[in-house]
Each structure stands twice: as C-alpha cells, then as structure tokens.
Amino acid sequence: MSLLKINSFAAGQWVAPDANARGIDNAVTGAPFGLAGNDALDVQAMLDHARQIGSPALRALTFHDRARMLKALASHLGNHKQALYDLSFATGATQADHLIDVDGGIGTMFVFASKGRREMPDGHVYLDGPVEQLSRSGSFLGQHIATPLQGVAVHINAFNFPVWGMLEKLAPTLLAGVPAIVKPATATCYVTEHAVRIMLDSGILPTGALQLVSGGLGDMLDHLTCQDVVSFTGSAQTAFKLRSAPHILRNSIRFVAEQDSLNASILGPDALPGTPEFDLFVKEVEREITTKAGQKCTAIRRILAPQAQVDAVIAALSARLAKTVIGDPQAQGTRMGALVSNSQKRDVLEKARIIATEAERVFGDPENFDVQGADIENGAFLPPMLFHCADPDAARRVHDTEAFGPVSTIMGYRDLDHAITLVNRGEGSLVASVITHDPEVAREVAMGAGAFHGRLYFNNRDSMSEATGHGSPLPHMVHGGPGRAGGGEELGGVRGVMHYMQRTAIQGSPDILTAITRKWVPGATEIPAPAHPFTRTFHALGIGETIQTGPREITLADIEQFAQFTGDTFYAHMDEEAAKRNPFFPGRVAHGYLLLSFAAGLFVEPNEGPVLANTGLDALRFMKPVQAGDSIKVRLTVKNKTPRNEAYGEVRWHVTLSNQDDELVAEYELLTMNAYAS
CATH class of the missing domain: 3.40.605.10 (Aldehyde Dehydrogenase; Chain A, domain 1)
Structure with a gap:
C-alpha cells in the first residue's frame, strides 16, 4: 500500500513532502500510513x-x-x-x-x-x-x-x-x-x-x-x-x-x-449515593476518561470526592468503565478507540508509572485488557486506568503529572475548603467542574477556586438535560486558564x-470620532433630514440625519389620566405633599413612561413605510423631572445602522427629550427595523 503524501500549501502552491519527511503510522494497526514535511519551504x-x-x-x-x-x-x-x-x-x-x-x-x-x-x-x-x-x-x-x-x-x-x-x-x-x-x-x-x-x-x-x-x-x-x-x-x-x-x-x-492542564471535578458534599448528582458525577467522569481515549486538554485528571464517598465513587466508576468496549474505532459498539500513536501510548504509560508512586491503581491493567476487532499488539490501545491517592496532601506528582490518555486519579477531601485547596494545587487549569445541588457550595468554590481556573462548570439535576459537559469548550465562552494552563484565552466570542x-485609544472632537467609527457621537454635526426619517429606507438614511419636533405641553390631566389608565399611581405622580418630601422631586411629576409615549407621538410617522418594527430601547436615563405646565420636544438622530438580513436592517436612533428651557429631560437609544426598499 502506497503511503499518503500530506502536502503543505505555501504562497499559493501545494508543496509535496521531501526526502526528509516524517513518517506517520496508523494508530489502529501501527502500520506506516503517510509522510509529511518539507524542509525547503520558503x-x-x-x-x-x-x-x-x-x-x-x-x-x-x-x-x-x-x-x-x-x-x-x-x-x-x-x-x-x-x-x-x-x-x-x-x-x-x-x-x-x-x-x-x-x-x-x-x-x-x-x-x-x-x-x-x-x-x-x-x-x-x-x-x-x-x-x-x-x-x-x-x-x-x-x-x-x-x-x-x-x-x-x-x-x-x-x-x-x-x-x-x-x-x-x-x-x-x-x-x-x-x-x-x-x-x-x-x-x-x-x-x-x-x-x-x-x-x-x-x-x-x-x-x-x-x-x-x-x-x-x-x-x-x-x-x-x-x-x-x-x-x-x-x-x-x-x-x-x-x-x-x-x-x-x-x-x-x-x-x-493553551497548554497542560490538571483539570479536576468535585463531587459536592450534598451529592450522596442515590442522588441524581452522584449518578451524574460518575457519568461525567467516565465520559471524560474515555472520550478521545482521554486525549483531551479538558479531560478530568483529578477526581475529588468527600472522603466518606470515595469507595462508592470507585465502585460506581469502575462498573461504568468495565462496560467500555475498546477496539477498532470503525466497528459497531466500540466505545473507545486507540491513542494517536504508539509513541503517545508509551508516554501515557510512563506518566502512569509516575502517578503510581503516589497512588494505587484500582481499575485498568495495561498488561491485561481486551481489544475487539483490532491488533492489540501493534495498535496504540490502552484501557481506562483509575488510580486512588489516599493522601493527596502529601502527594505532589498526582497534582502536576498529566498522563494525556485514559488516566485519572481519585482523592478524598475532608470539607469544602480542603477540596478547594486540592483543586487549586494543579496551579492553573482550563476547567474544573462541581456537581452539586447546593448553590452555596457553588458560590464557595467559585470564590475560592475561580482565580486558578479558566472555566468553572457547575451541573446538577436542574441543568443536566441541557448541559454540554465538563470537557466541552464552547465558542461563546473563553477557553484557557492561568498558570500551567498557559495564561491565555481562546474562543469567548468577540473576546x-x-x-x-489592536486596541487603540482615539481622542478628538465628536466629528472626528464619528468619522473614524462611522457611528454618530452626541455633539457631532447633525444633518437636517430631507424628509421624515421614518419615510426613508435603510440605505437612504445617513448617519447623523436629524429631525427636531415641536413642543408638547404636559398637563395635570395628562398625568392623572396616564396614572388611572396604566394603574401606576405612585405617590410622586399623585400626591403633591408626598412628592415634595422626596429629595428628587419638586412636587407632582409626570411619569417617565408618559414622557416616552408622548415623545413617540411627536416623532412617529403614522403611515405605512420602511419602518417595520420598534424592537426596543437602550440606555434610558431620566435627567430632570417634568411637572404639569412644562413642555417637551424631541431630537431624533440616526446613530448607527446594522444590516440584519437580505430584507431589512437595524437602525439605532439617538433620542433626546428637552423641556421649554432646553434642559435635557431624558435620553435613550431607540431601535427599529427598517426595510431596504419601500
């Protein structure tokens, strides 16, 4: 069988391996599989x-x-x-x-x-x-x-x-x-x-x-x-x-x-045998030991359980591991395949021997295990191996030796403080998990161990049906960790x-910032709208396009009618003397939401047009109370535009409400969806 030649793609060209290429073996059979590498790459x-x-x-x-x-x-x-x-x-x-x-x-x-x-x-x-x-x-x-x-x-x-x-x-x-x-x-x-x-x-x-x-x-x-x-x-x-x-x-x-990590999982003190949390803990640990034959940077390497539950965890976990079918990864029923190479297998065995100087192997014998449908002699197969460290305080190697394979060590803790101390002895990890139904246990671990871990994963009967698992980094959340885990962060969305x-601090006038960011900044030049902006399509609207409305007077009848209609009869709107005793109000004042409603009435174009929907508002602030007899007027400015799909986009409007003395009464950002075409 000819060897697979794995090419590089350099400066627009595919480049084949050269005479110094490195050989690659099939992990399942141990047979030569491919060649990769070219020392002449420019x-x-x-x-x-x-x-x-x-x-x-x-x-x-x-x-x-x-x-x-x-x-x-x-x-x-x-x-x-x-x-x-x-x-x-x-x-x-x-x-x-x-x-x-x-x-x-x-x-x-x-x-x-x-x-x-x-x-x-x-x-x-x-x-x-x-x-x-x-x-x-x-x-x-x-x-x-x-x-x-x-x-x-x-x-x-x-x-x-x-x-x-x-x-x-x-x-x-x-x-x-x-x-x-x-x-x-x-x-x-x-x-x-x-x-x-x-x-x-x-x-x-x-x-x-x-x-x-x-x-x-x-x-x-x-x-x-x-x-x-x-x-x-x-x-x-x-x-x-x-x-x-x-x-x-x-x-x-x-x-x-993103590098070595002695990740751990803690069985909460409340998670006794027979509880959903105990069964969940055993299931999660078994999955992390066997998935990818334990070759995961997030796999559980240290298992922490209350001292009284250590034997029960060993028994339950051993029973699950015993059901793991090891063999040809293409065969139906195989649960765990081979390690990536025999070199990696040798490395895992060497690390297991180091762990064995401080812990007893209680499950999995690398000299005596079954492999179905594959060559156990030449393939890079190992069984799941579980060790028990009876004295984790005196031990050191179980906290700093990572066997990058199906190997994990269980250890007992006296109380939650002791568990936190032990989990932190890994000196930085990508993830630690806690299986508990007690929110205070979760808080205590977060406060005590958060600084040593890039991610803390909590799970219990309430979240187990949807939780993604201890070992699953998600693109929404950061993936990394301090100390020996590398001190980096990957994923995490926009992070x-x-x-x-490059993050750069820019400084200048509102017009300068608006020009650089393409987002209107308050104080920047306003462009008089050639027509009511609600009649203009998404693409026709210009950043900074502005309308200013005429005033509307707020009457006492408005305030009382709004209170009765909405049921908001808060004393500041209905009781003059009580309102005066409040340090924020000079007397009875208009409802904030009444002002927003009247503002909409001042700037909304009622006829059918490009504005499809009002989807919300952000950053609402009320700066000055409005009393009966005051009037309000509105300034509406196109702040930013973001396409959303093939038919419409989001327009973010900067809205200010001012009174008859041109004092700012309220400010917010209005969000609308505007069609691209009329």
Whole structure:
C-alpha cells in the first residue's frame, strides 16, 4: 500500500513532502500510513504572501462580509464532512469522537459567523466600550477602537483535534481580518490537510487568507513582527521554548497559549449515593476518561470526592468503565478507540508509572485488557486506568503529572475548603467542574477556586438535560486558564477576535470620532433630514440625519389620566405633599413612561413605510423631572445602522427629550427595523 503524501500549501502552491519527511503510522494497526514535511519551504515567501496579499484582501472586507464568509465555509465543510470522518478513523478516534472534532469545529465556525453579524458592525472598526467624555463641554472625547493587525497569525495546533483545533482558532482570526498559517501536529496532519483542501477548493476564501504547513515550521517564528500573532496549543515545555525565544520577546510578538492542564471535578458534599448528582458525577467522569481515549486538554485528571464517598465513587466508576468496549474505532459498539500513536501510548504509560508512586491503581491493567476487532499488539490501545491517592496532601506528582490518555486519579477531601485547596494545587487549569445541588457550595468554590481556573462548570439535576459537559469548550465562552494552563484565552466570542486586533485609544472632537467609527457621537454635526426619517429606507438614511419636533405641553390631566389608565399611581405622580418630601422631586411629576409615549407621538410617522418594527430601547436615563405646565420636544438622530438580513436592517436612533428651557429631560437609544426598499 502506497503511503499518503500530506502536502503543505505555501504562497499559493501545494508543496509535496521531501526526502526528509516524517513518517506517520496508523494508530489502529501501527502500520506506516503517510509522510509529511518539507524542509525547503520558503517561510519568508509564505509570510510575505499572507501580509501583502491575504491581509489587504481580508481587511478590505467588513466584519459582516467576513462573518458571511465564515458561514459559507462552515456550510461547505458540512457538506464534505464524511470524507473527514473517513480519514479520522486512522487517528484512533471513533465516530462519536469525530462528532466532537469535525462537527464541533464546524459548529464553532457557525457561532463566530453569527456573532460577527450580531455583535460587530458592518464596517472596519470595532468599538470597544463607550465614549469617554474628556472635557467639560464634550468637545473633546475619547473612544477605544480595535482594528485588524496587519500581519499574519501562525496557528500551532495539537494532535488530538485536527479539525476543531484548527477551526476554533481560524474562525476568530479570519473574522478579525487577519490571514492564517496553520501548522497542525504531524501525527494527525492528514485530516487537517484535507479540511484545508476543502476550504481552499471552495473558492470562498480570498487569496492568501489561509496557508498550511504539514511538518515543521523551520525558522518561521524568527521572521515574525509586532503585527503577527502566535497561537499555540500543546505541552507547557514546548510553549515555554517558543514563547521565550529572544526574537518573540524582543519584538513583543503576541503569544496565545493553551497548554497542560490538571483539570479536576468535585463531587459536592450534598451529592450522596442515590442522588441524581452522584449518578451524574460518575457519568461525567467516565465520559471524560474515555472520550478521545482521554486525549483531551479538558479531560478530568483529578477526581475529588468527600472522603466518606470515595469507595462508592470507585465502585460506581469502575462498573461504568468495565462496560467500555475498546477496539477498532470503525466497528459497531466500540466505545473507545486507540491513542494517536504508539509513541503517545508509551508516554501515557510512563506518566502512569509516575502517578503510581503516589497512588494505587484500582481499575485498568495495561498488561491485561481486551481489544475487539483490532491488533492489540501493534495498535496504540490502552484501557481506562483509575488510580486512588489516599493522601493527596502529601502527594505532589498526582497534582502536576498529566498522563494525556485514559488516566485519572481519585482523592478524598475532608470539607469544602480542603477540596478547594486540592483543586487549586494543579496551579492553573482550563476547567474544573462541581456537581452539586447546593448553590452555596457553588458560590464557595467559585470564590475560592475561580482565580486558578479558566472555566468553572457547575451541573446538577436542574441543568443536566441541557448541559454540554465538563470537557466541552464552547465558542461563546473563553477557553484557557492561568498558570500551567498557559495564561491565555481562546474562543469567548468577540473576546477571541480581539487577540488578532489592536486596541487603540482615539481622542478628538465628536466629528472626528464619528468619522473614524462611522457611528454618530452626541455633539457631532447633525444633518437636517430631507424628509421624515421614518419615510426613508435603510440605505437612504445617513448617519447623523436629524429631525427636531415641536413642543408638547404636559398637563395635570395628562398625568392623572396616564396614572388611572396604566394603574401606576405612585405617590410622586399623585400626591403633591408626598412628592415634595422626596429629595428628587419638586412636587407632582409626570411619569417617565408618559414622557416616552408622548415623545413617540411627536416623532412617529403614522403611515405605512420602511419602518417595520420598534424592537426596543437602550440606555434610558431620566435627567430632570417634568411637572404639569412644562413642555417637551424631541431630537431624533440616526446613530448607527446594522444590516440584519437580505430584507431589512437595524437602525439605532439617538433620542433626546428637552423641556421649554432646553434642559435635557431624558435620553435613550431607540431601535427599529427598517426595510431596504419601500
């Protein structure tokens, strides 16, 4: 059988492996499978290609353009995922594992596409936080903005998730407007290579947006600049070597790391045998030990249970693990496949021997276990292994040795403070979970352990039917952790996009900020509306377009009628003497919502037109009370516009209410959906 030749894609060309290529074995059979690597790759040409062609092309697109591009890529990958499944079996992964890797990666792309459309502007500048007033009158303002870095992102990924590991980094990078050079782990790079081919063949990506290194990077990192980013997933040792390179440090090159993690799960003191929480805990731990044969950066490595429940947990967990069918990942009924390679198998066994110096193995014998339908001698198979550490306070290695495979250690705790102390001894992890039905237990753990963990996952009988699991990083939430976990953050929605953008503080007049951000800032020039803005389509409306209404007097009869009609008879509206005793009011005042209703009556165009719906209001503030005899008038300004679909977009209006003395009475932002065509 001829070996699979895994190519790189460099500067617009596919490059085959050379004579120095590294061999890759089939994890299930141990047989030679493929070749990857080319020492002659022109890394400077790849970087130039990304910076000079890919970067300008991506930055020319708006955030919404890039979001639509991500959605199209995700859909295209979804149409070709069977080919990725078929290849992935050679990594030792089962079909259930493929769903996490392939479908999970595609789903992550869809989420970033959605967030890009919903949470980012249809423009080139992202606003990070509100406008800051830096002067008394408001003529000098500040605003934090973010714009794409003008370099390239180098993604160095681990072997365990060849598709998800790539896409969870690639989605926020492309959404930011930065091209990527992807370097997957060699052991599983053939799956990544095929995913890259699918994306490139689609024609969806601009030229230069995506390149691939199958094999070693050579000296690429020595050619990076302050506009580039390195995003790394792998061992702490490799991360330290790369991030401490003089060139990286000297040029302050961004380095995002997700590395070793001794994740833990705590069985709450209330979760006794027979409760739904106890059964849930055992199920979650068993799943994390066996999924991907334990080769997950979020897998549970340390199991913490009340000392009185340790034996019950060992018995229940051993019973579940005993039902795990190990074998050919393509065979029906197989629950756990092989590790990614025999080299990885040897590493896991070595780490298990280290753990065994402080803990007793209570389940799983690597010298005596069954494998169904596969070659146990040549395949990289191991059984699930459970250890028990009787003295976790005296132990050290169980808290700092990660066997990256189906290995976990259970230990008892005396009380919740002791559990928190033990879970924190991992010195930084990606995730810790707590299975409890007691909210106070959850709060105590969050307060005591939050600083040591990137994510805290709580689950119980109330959330178990919908919870995603201890080991499932979600694109909406940050994925990373302090200390030994790398100190980085990935995913997290727009937070993940910000890793590939520069935050800049801009300062200037309202007109300057409006011009830069394409969002009208109060105090900036107002454009008199050529017609009532509610009669103008989404695209016809201009930022800053304004109307000012005539006044309307507020009468005592208005206030009383509104109170009786709505049932809001709060004393400040109905009792003159009581209202005067209130430090906020001079006497009876109009309802705030009466003012909003009258404001709408002043500026609304009643006839059918482009305005389809009022979808809400934001940032409402009442600044000055309005009494009977006062009058109000309204200024309505187009602040921002965001397309929503093919038929209509959202218009954000800045609304101010002033009284007869031109004093500001109320201020808010009105949201409407406006049609593109009349």
